[in-house]
Amino acid sequence: MAEIIYPKYRWFVLLSMIVITASGHSANIGAAPLVGEVAATFGTSLGETTAMSMMVYMLAAATSCLLSGFIIDKIGFVRVWIISLSVLLIASLLMSVTSYTPTGYTLTRMLQGLANGPITAVIAAVCQEWFAYKERSYVAAAQGFAVWVGLSLGLVYTPAMLNITNNWHTALSWSAAPCAVSLVFAAILYFGPKPPVVTPVSVKEQRDTYKVDFKIALSTATTFILFALAILDTWYQQAFNDMAPGFYSVQPPVGLGLGPMGAGSKLMWAGYASMLGGLIAPVVVEKLFKGKPRIPLFIACTLSAVFMLCMRFMTAQSGVLLILLPALMLFFSSFVNPTIMGFIAKHYPHSVAGRIGGIASGMAIVGAVIGLLVGSAVLHVTGAYYIPMVIMAGIIFVAGIAVAFLEVPKAFQASKSSES
16 A cells, blocks of 8 residues: 655644634633623523523534534535634624624524534544544644634633723624634635545445445444543533633622633633643653553543532632632643544544544534533522532543543454554
């Protein structure tokens, strides 16, 4: 079998993926620090407002993400990026007009979610089309880094826009600016060099191979363990991202009373820690544990659960712990997602990696929706953030237990060997 030559242009593809992913997730989290202002405008509770701001968004993103794997395999990830970014740009601009009623606000957030879902789902296809086998775990980690760049940007960007405009409707519409920049990168990729040929087969043979491989993938326990890990990890992380800004900003006794800018300035360090964790994860798993994820992920999930439980005892006078505890928690929890996506890109054939990666990304968003639904409901009933924190700690610990059952799918060993 002839060796595949991966061009240097792949590094621009990587940069584009980072920029595009970050812009999507900036729009994702941008509404979270403003839940207090939105609740005051609409006269809704914090739980109801969090659901309007984030749960609807995540449910829409999960739906589009689950379906996008099949579309990615058919039209390619670059076209998917262009379509998604265009819709996200339009939806963000509409926020300045449509968000003056709860219905208009909720529907616009839903449109943003539908647009953003496929942006992250492309990771397995990007890895397999542009990067060598040994590079794929690191590329998946780079996407995790990009996610947290976007989340960290969104936590400070929309509050900053609020301070400038004194209007949260206009502040949210400024999420369109990063989308416009990302569209430029996507357009360059569309007209740029094509990826190396991975599987030069006829259309009919390709379709037959796709069907058989997809059926095999869905018959292995490993696939569903990966889906479960994606659900549990993102339930934990996204629930934290959605609830923490409110917990930090809302006045006591419900929150810590730091305000939107105070919350953003503290939590942005947790975003940086998560970026670092996502980048370090493949080094730890691949180099220190020889590509075997069970032990490092169990340790990471357990530590993350412990730090989450510690957070529930914080007050506004906790000093450096206001930064340190969420930073440590997200540092360790960020080991999970890049390991999952790297695992799919390495151990599943090109014929189904896009679909399995897309479904895993969709399942992750489903987990986020469940976590946000549970957290919002508990917050609405109890009026406190502490019980959702205990629930989240339990969820990430269960993920650490689940990883003990993760094995390389034997059915695809030949495919893996031919690429490595």
